[in-house]
Amino acid sequence: MSAHLLGLVTIIYFAAALFLLIGAIFHRPRLEGLARGALVLGWGGHTGALLYRWIESYQLGIGHAPLSNFYESLIFCSWSLVCIACLVFWRQIRSYLGALIATLAFLLLAYASLGGIDSQITPLIPALRSNWLEIHVITCFLSYAAFALGFGAALLYLIRTRQSRPHSCKGDPLPPPAELDRLIYRTIMIGFFMLTLGILTGAVWAEAAWGSYWSWDPKETWSLITWLIYAALLHARLVRGWQGKRIALLAVVGFLAVLFTYFGVSFLLPGLHAYLT
Amino acid sequence: MTADQSPQNLLQKWWSNLSSIRLALILLLLLAGASLIGTLLPQGEKYAFYLSRFGPRLGKLIWWLGLGTVYQSPWFLALLGLLLVNLIVCSSRRLPDTLRRVKQPLQLDRYQNLPARLEVHWPAEPTDPRPRLESCLRQVLGPIKVHPEGETHWYLSLRGRRGYLGPYLIHLSIVLIILGGLIGMIWGFQGHVLIAEGDAVNHLDLPGHQESRPLDFSVQLNKFQVLSYPDGTPREYRSDLSFIQAGQEIFKGISRVNEPLKFGGLTFYQASYQTVPAGPIRLNVCHGNLCTPMEVPWRTKVDLPGGEASVMILRIEKDFQGLGPALLMAYKNGPGHPAIFWVVQNPPEDMEDQPGPHRFTLAEMRTRYASGLMVKKDPGVWWAYAGFILLLPGFWLAFFTPRQRWAVALQPDSPGGWRIQVNGSGVRHQEAFQRRLTRLQSRLEKGAGP
Numbered sequence: 001m002s003a004h005l006l007g008l009v010t011i012i013y014f015a016a017a018l019f020l021l022i023g024a025i026f027h028r029p030r031l032e033g034l035a036r037g038a039l040v041l042g043w044g045g046h047t048g049a050l051l052y053r054w055i056e057s058y059q060l061g062i063g064h065a066p067l068s069n070f071y072e073s074l075i076f077c078s079w080s081l082v083c084i085a086c087l088v089f090w091r092q093i094r095s096y097l098g099a100l101i102a103t104l105a106f107l108l109l110a111y112a113s114l115g116g117i118d119s120q121i122t123p124l125i126p127a128l129r130s131n132w133l134e135i136h137v138i139t140c141f142l143s144y145a146a147f148a149l150g151f152g153a154a155l156l157y158l159i160r161t162r163q164s165r166p167h168s169c170k171g172d173p174l175p176p177p178a179e180l181d182r183l184i185y186r187t188i189m190i191g192f193f194m195l196t197l198g199i200l201t202g203a204v205w206a207e208a209a210w211g212s213y214w215s216w217d218p219k220e221t222w223s224l225i226t227w228l229i230y231a232a233l234l235h236a237r238l239v240r241g242w243q244g245k246r247i248a249l250l251a252v253v254g255f256l257a258v259l260f261t262y263f264g265v266s267f268l269l270p271g272l273h274a275y276l277t
Numbered sequence: 278m279t280a281d282q283s284p285q286n287l288l289q290k291w292w293s294n295l296s297s298i299r300l301a302l303i304l305l306l307l308l309a310g311a312s313l314i315g316t317l318l319p320q321g322e323k324y325a326f327y328l329s330r331f332g333p334r335l336g337k338l339i340w341w342l343g344l345g346t347v348y349q350s351p352w353f354l355a356l357l358g359l360l361l362v363n364l365i366v367c368s369s370r371r372l373p374d375t376l377r378r379v380k381q382p383l384q385l386d387r388y389q390n391l392p393a394r395l396e397v398h399w400p401a402e403p404t405d406p407r408p409r410l411e412s413c414l415r416q417v418l419g420p421i422k423v424h425p426e427g428e429t430h431w432y433l434s435l436r437g438r439r440g441y442l443g444p445y446l447i448h449l450s451i452v453l454i455i456l457g458g459l460i461g462m463i464w465g466f467q468g469h470v471l472i473a474e475g476d477a478v479n480h481l482d483l484p485g486h487q488e489s490r491p492l493d494f495s496v497q498l499n500k501f502q503v504l505s506y507p508d509g510t511p512r513e514y515r516s517d518l519s520f521i522q523a524g525q526e527i528f529k530g531i532s533r534v535n536e537p538l539k540f541g542g543l544t545f546y547q548a549s550y551q552t553v554p555a556g557p558i559r560l561n562v563c564h565g566n567l568c569t570p571m572e573v574p575w576r577t578k579v580d581l582p583g584g585e586a587s588v589m590i591l592r593i594e595k596d597f598q599g600l601g602p603a604l605l606m607a608y609k610n611g612p613g614h615p616a617i618f619w620v621v622q623n624p625p626e627d628m629e630d631q632p633g634p635h636r637f638t639l640a641e642m643r644t645r646y647a648s649g650l651m652v653k654k655d656p657g658v659w660w661a662y663a664g665f666i667l668l669l670p671g672f673w674l675a676f677f678t679p680r681q682r683w684a685v686a687l688q689p690d691s692p693g694g695w696r697i698q699v700n701g702s703g704v705r706h707q708e709a710f711q712r713r714l715t716r717l718q719s720r721l722e723k724g725a726g727p
Contacts, residue, residue: 061506126511126533129512129535182707210546211651214661218316229309232305235301238705240299
């Protein structure tokens with residue numbers, strides 16, 4: 001049942017992305033408003049689908065939060081992205097940035113619904129039966145989502161500053177570089193905080209489950225690499241006063257590390273975090 | 278020779294390099310790079326592995342650079358140590374300045390020239406406008422300092438001044454976490470025990486060590502259980518343990534996955550389990566029409582009667598796919614590789630034929646579980662946890678406590694009214710600053726009415 005609802009949400013996100021793009025290209029503010037409304041509507045449905053899946057798992061007698069395998073992580077990743085975008089950066093979610101976020105949310109859901117990814121609700125293995133599961137997964141994915149937004153802003157910044165015309169014509173759908181620069185900083189600040197929380201909750205959990213709060217498992221190590229890159233970015237900006245292009249490039253590199261932490265480690269590097277495959 | 282190269286100056290230069298943010302940035306990125314290598318190269322393998330996998334030249338290089346054990350290698354620890362020194366030196370160099378800034382009373386000359394943000398006019402009225410303005414400012418800006426200067430009244434406010442301490446708290450937590458890791462590395466250890474149900478052990482096997490570590494008590498496994506969901510997948514592994522000292526049980530508890538058991542400064546984690554025999558294993562071995570009963574030990578190669586064939590029991594199961602007790606056997610008859618197959622106590626009709634010429638049936642086998650426990654001591658854990666906890670207020674102060682400086686001037690205006698000028702800045706948190714400014718504006722404009 002929740003799968004049908006998710007199918008609908010996927011279509012809504014796609015439509016939102018499309019309308020935001022068209023609205024940005026042809027300067028149609030009303031279309032943009034419509035698309036933004038669709039995004040919120042889609043997110044409502046998305047939340048409902050997650051809750052419904054949770055209830056379904058209880059009906060099967062194995063009740064647990066829908067955060068336990070690769071399929072559920074994709075669904076939740078998409079949800080976190082739209083959540084952060086709508087709740088924290090609502091004013092910035094327009095035109096190309098909005099289209100980018102809606103596209104990402106759509107792609108994640110579409111990928112999840114492809115064949116080959118097991119969407120069954122299965123019982124939790126003993127290692128995952130812990131109160132730390134929810135808080136660890138939620139903080140980690142909120143950090144991924146915030147970093148994805150930062151990546152989007154960084155991309156737009158790089159495109160924006162590469163354009164030959166220095167002065168924007170009226171109604172330019174790209175926000176001014178200074179605003180994008182600030183957005184990169186704000187998203188990464190939130191992402192960094194969430195990632196830190198994610199690593200800490202993971203460490204406390206690992207101490208109980210694996211016997212060590214840090215065991216250089218590939219997922220742990222890659223989250224540390226990501227953390228170090230963003231820590232360097234924040235220091236470069238706050239202490240050395242870096243701005244603009246260099247920060248945007250670091251934000252892109254940081255997000256590549258995020259992608260590898262999420263997907264690369266799961267599929268390429270064997271380790272303790274092998275719940276996803 | 279310039280004065281720059283005198284030893285004192287050189288030392289000073291070193292010192293300032295050691296505490297520079299530049300070094301911190303380089304160290305952060307180097308540590309990221311080193312960690313990356315550690316995830317790409319297989320870790321903790323033997324010398325021969327790297328030689329065969331990467332060739333004699335590259336394999337040797339990897340070995341000698343310590344790339345097979347990146348996270349324990351001297352240069353990685355040196356990088357961490359350098360980061361530790363950099364953090365401590367950098368923070369302690371800046372801290373006095375910051376403390377002064379946090380404690381310093383607000384000085385007019387530093388606030389007067391903040392960027393002008395807003396101007397509001399209050400009309401003339403018989404009462405003194407100052408108490409009204411003060412209460413309004415206190416509500417929006419918090420504590421304020423009044424500073425009269427001639428006809429002008431200045432109201433100064435520094436919001437979120439504790440925020441300056443955030444980075445120091447974060448750095449302190451990182452130092453605690455790294456120290457905790459080092460303490461655990463030096464004074465902690467990790468061992469392993471495998472205990473069969475009913476048995477007790479009084480020593481730990483340490484990985485990579487020949488001798489085991491004695492305990493001043495013994496651990497007895499009373500019972501091991503696999504609890505399942507309705508569909509049969511495992512839900513919980515648990516070991517019921519007793520701790521015995523001088524023949525007396527002094528503590529009893531359960532170690533589960535995700536719920537380790539603590540005793541005597543050690544932590545016992547449920548790590549693995551296996552089935553072991555609880556008595557002799559008896560087989561019937563038939564060759565043609567001749568059948569002989571035979572007792573076969575576990576995991577030991579034995580010759581069959583006649584001498585030309587031999588068997589070894591590799592593994593036993595309490596319940597093999599619902600068919601009852603079973604054992605996995607290696608059977609070698611003549612040259613060539615041994616055949617490996619399951620011998621089940623109650624074989625089903627369609628059970629695959631054994632290769633022969635010997636045929637085996639399982640006559641008697643009683644089993645019990647053995648539980649594998651990881652045993653650990655880590656005195657550094659509380660240091661790291663202290664760091665974890667301190668990180669939270671540190672982050673809160675550093676990132677979510679907007680620092681804002683405000684200076685509001687009240688001046689008599691020409692037609693007998695008052696002019697209120699608002700200056701302020703909130704460099705790193707412009708959105709929060711803007712929100713407060715809007716609030717202040719609406720309050721001041723409301724306050725203008727009689």
